[in-house]
Amino acid sequence: MEEANWYVVHTYSGYENKVKADIEKTIENRKLQDQILEVSVPMEDLVELKNGVKKQVSKKMFPGYVLIHMIMNDETWYVVRNTRGVTGFVGPGSKPVPLTEAEMRPLGIKLSKNVVIDFTEGDSVTVVSGAWEGTVGVIKAINQNKQCVTINVDMFGRETPVEISFTDIRKV
Secondary structure (H helix, E strand, O other): OOOOEEEEEEEOOOOHHHHHHHHHHHHHHHOOOOOEEEEEOOEEEEEEEEOOEEEEEEEEOOOOEEEEEEOOOHHHHHHHHOOOOEEEEOOOOOOOOOOOHHHHHHHOOOOOOOOOOOOOOOOEEEEOOOOOOOOEEEEEEEEOOOOEEEEEEEEOOEEEEEEEEHHHEEEO
């Protein structure tokens, strides 16, 4: 199987979140979850001082750009390139160039090394870190590409599916 890389897509300014939402909807509709793994609009938290009042705000790190973790092929290129608001991939001509590990590090995005797991669907696991720490759930799905599992957690009296990274869970 081909390897997934991070690519940069140029968008109309102010359309970054709309492009992200549209691509995620297309992924769902065309069942491309195994080819387009993640769509990201990198944000940074800043403290602004306005009229003597400090205020915590999130701003886009790269206005006009969206990062996409995907396996590049004709279908994924077509889907991304023809999303409303996308003006093109970053790279010479029409050939997208993937980001290198050195370019990814400052963004806080780690190029994941594959984690070998001994879980199967139906196993009970405990979440050991993150927002769901201490939660016990049963694995409903395993996604090797995203290096995560889907477990159901009880939220407001309902079973809700949640994606948890392989490194954040332990077998019960």
